[in-house]
Amino acid sequence: MHTILRALTVYLVLLTVFRISGKRSLGQVTTFDFVILLIIGDSVQPALLGDDYSVTNAVLVVLTLIGADILLSLLKQRSRPFDRLVEGRPLILVQDGLPLQDRMNMSRVDEEDIMEAARKSQGLERMDQIHYAVLERSGEISIIPART
Amino acid sequence: MEPAGSAQESSTPAAPAEIHEDLASERRSWKIERAGWWIMAVLVLLGFLGLWGGGPLSKRTISTPDGRLNVTYERFARVNCLVEIKVQSAGRPSAAAQSDSLVLTLPNSYLEKTLVRSVLPQPSYESAGPEAVRFHFARNPGTRATVVLRLEHLVAGPVTAWIESGRPGADRVELRQMVYP
Numbered sequence: 299m300h301t302i303l304r305a306l307t308v309y310l311v312l313l314t315v316f317r318i319s320g321k322r323s324l325g326q327v328t329t330f331d332f333v334i335l336l337i338i339g340d341s342v343q344p345a346l347l348g349d350d351y352s353v354t355n356a357v358l359v360v361l362t363l364i365g366a367d368i369l370l371s372l373l374k375q376r377s378r379p380f381d382r383l384v385e386g387r388p389l390i391l392v393q394d395g396l397p398l399q400d401r402m403n404m405s406r407v408d409e410e411d412i413m414e415a416a417r418k419s420q421g422l423e424r425m426d427q428i429h430y431a432v433l434e435r436s437g438e439i440s441i442i443p444a445r446t
Numbered sequence: 447m448e449p450a451g452s453a454q455e456s457s458t459p460a461a462p463a464e465i466h467e468d469l470a471s472e473r474r475s476w477k478i479e480r481a482g483w484w485i486m487a488v489l490v491l492l493g494f495l496g497l498w499g500g501g502p503l504s505k506r507t508i509s510t511p512d513g514r515l516n517v518t519y520e521r522f523a524r525v526n527c528l529v530e531i532k533v534q535s536a537g538r539p540s541a542a543a544q545s546d547s548l549v550l551t552l553p554n555s556y557l558e559k560t561l562v563r564s565v566l567p568q569p570s571y572e573s574a575g576p577e578a579v580r581f582h583f584a585r586n587p588g589t590r591a592t593v594v595l596r597l598e599h600l601v602a603g604p605v606t607a608w609i610e611s612g613r614p615g616a617d618r619v620e621l622r623q624m625v626y627p
Contacts, residue, residue, distance in 0.1 A: 318482030348526065386475060387468050401469075404476045432465055 300348070301355055305362035308342050313370075317384065320406060320437075385435045392431035395424075395444070405433055415439035498626055499524045508619045515617035517609050523599050524626045528563060531595045531621075535611040537588040548583040548591045548611060556607035562597045602627040 374381040416422040430442040496504035504522040569581040
């Protein structure tokens with residue numbers, strides 16, 4: 299019983315903390331983000347297993363986490379408000395070459411992030427070549443180039 | 447007219463229908479995020495100060511009115527986390543050796559929820575009673591002695607214990623701890 303409660307608690311806490319930390323936390327993994335993710339993984343492992351390193355305990359933890367993930371995805375599918383709560387929605391950050399500054403500030407995205415995404419995904423050089431830059435739910439920035 | 451180079455206006459009336467953004471919901475989300483950051487900061491600060499165990503807010507020393515028995519312990523602890531209880535007991539210079547032994551008594555209800563990792567110094571012997579276990583330590587009569595117990599709590603929740611030194615009921619202090627999961 300304790301194993302399952304621990305696993306569920308850790309899962310929900312991580313979900314909440316990452317949701318509160320904003321979309322950008324997982325969308326683009328920089329070296330800094332990678333270090334954080336690595337350390338978080340090591341930090342929660344003892345809380346999940348406790349003193350019990352048996353195969354049974356490990357399997358219970360894995361099944362609980364996967365089960366919680368499946369349940370969450372079913373809930374998201376069935377309930378739009380819940381889906382929005384957990385995943386959020388895409389957000390336009392640049393329209394027709396013009397950055398929407400207050401949205402970018404609140405999302406903690408700067409023009410350099412957008413230009414990096416534009417170069418990587420579309421090979422664009424300038425902001426005015428962007429029709430839309432969208433901050434996706436995953437935290438990635440997708441670029442729709444202007445039609446020439 | 448918007449200034450060239452950036453748009454301060456945050457609504458996009460011409461957004462394509464297929465990009466399902468919802469700015470009102472996004473703004474609510476941002477407010478909740480900011481509130482969440484403050485809550486996280488407060489939790490970390492309280493943790494630094496020791497409210498969740500291990501820090502100035504957690505360390506506590508209690509004594510008998512005459513100061514003969516002092517116990518320093520962690521008021522806030524966590525499950526499976528090693529904590530220390532330091533017991534200092536003053537001897538009775540005029541007492542005979544047998545009546546001035548250092549005997550620590552811990553209730554069974556406390557010991558059942560903890561795992562005692564070490565007792566320093568080692569007790570000469572332990573005796574189990576219906577309500578408590580008594581740890582007997584050798585000491586020079588009339589001298590002040592210190593015993594350090596290192597233990598782990600196994601069960602979360604509030605815990606109360608009492609520590610006696612010497613004859614039952616002679617010097618006694620009560621410990622209250624909150625053990626977090």
